[in-house]
Amino acid sequence: MRKLFYIPFFFLLFLTEDVLAQALQLSQFYAMPTFLNPAFTGSGVCARLGMTYRVQWPSIPGAFNTSVIAFDHAIGKKKSGLGFLFVNDKVGSAGLSSTSFAGQYSYQITYRKWAANLGAEAGYVMRYFDYSKFIFGDQIAYGTSAPINQPLPASTHYLDFASGALVFTKKAWIGFSAHNINQPNQSVYGNDNKLPILFSIHAGTKFALNSEKGEFGYDHAKDYITPVINYYHSNQFDQLDVGGYYTHLPFSFGIWYRGIPVLKAYQRGYPNNDALIFLVGLIIDRMKFSYSYDCTISWLAGNTAGAHELTFTYQFCNPNKSKGLRARPVVPCPKF
Secondary structure, X not given: OHHHHHHHHHHHHHHHHHHHOOOOOOOOOXXXXXXXXXXXXXXXXXXXXXXXXXXXXXXXOOOEEEEEEEEEEEEHHHOEEEEEEEEEEXXXXXXXXXXEEEEEEEEEEEEOOEEEEEEEEXXXXXXEEOHHHOOOXXXXXXXXXXXXXXXXXXXXEEEEEEEEEEEXXXXXXXXXEEEOOOOOEOOOOOOOOEOOOEEEEEEEEOEEOOOOOOOOOOOOOOEEEEEEEEEEEEOOEEEEEEEEEEEEOOXXXXXXXXXXXXXXXXXXXXXXXXXXXXXXXXXXXXXXXXXXXXXXXXXXXXXXXXXXXXXEEEEOOOHHHOHHHOOOOOOOOOOO
């Protein structure tokens, strides 16, 4: 009879494994561009540091908590960029966590009024499942602090590779990336559970509402509108973010929609609607602060409390005072 108490546990464990096969996501994907596509590595004028913390569905026990730290640096004379990416994700009340470290490199090709970045990423991922977070049936039946049959530790580690490309001018860009190219086995208990390749296409354009200077370089306009799209595809799942930003320095505001309501439904009567995202950002000298809120509009609305995301970025130079740093064209994408 004691073994029957373990059946719900293993059933939930299988469900958890399926859910976690889906990719991490950030609402402020352009605040952490190297997380979106390694081709963004070094796409700024000089070195920059970014930090993001996201809490998704906080009213549900075991909410999704994600932390990202990104650093990248442009090497103008070498037409290259180097970067480092750290990601930690914790899911569920059972303490399933994933930690990854990745190195990134990009190379830039320029021709007249356009440029292209080619990027690559190599990462090392560690995943761990904490059985001590569970209460087993025999602990309740016998009043013990630990189960009689201790489960074996559940963990795994693997290499993960990504690549991407980015083509842009001073006013528009389009990029493509592929993550999990080697399709590593992410199972923490020995099964065959390969991580599917995650494809992304992202694009946008920038409309200045007052004068701007420079063929590439930094945008001197203080008022501009930036419509953007970001499309994900992984296995049978699709997601589209579409919206835009309005910037009136030092403030920036954004709103976009996540979902594919008409063209894609995962099953009959279950439309692909996820959230409306609202963002506000502030630029103070070399620092940028932003907050975004995902307002759930799917059938989970009213039960999840949405998602909160905070981002801080710091640029290690002032591009408007460092003319010698503009040897490498930069992508005109949003700062948040």
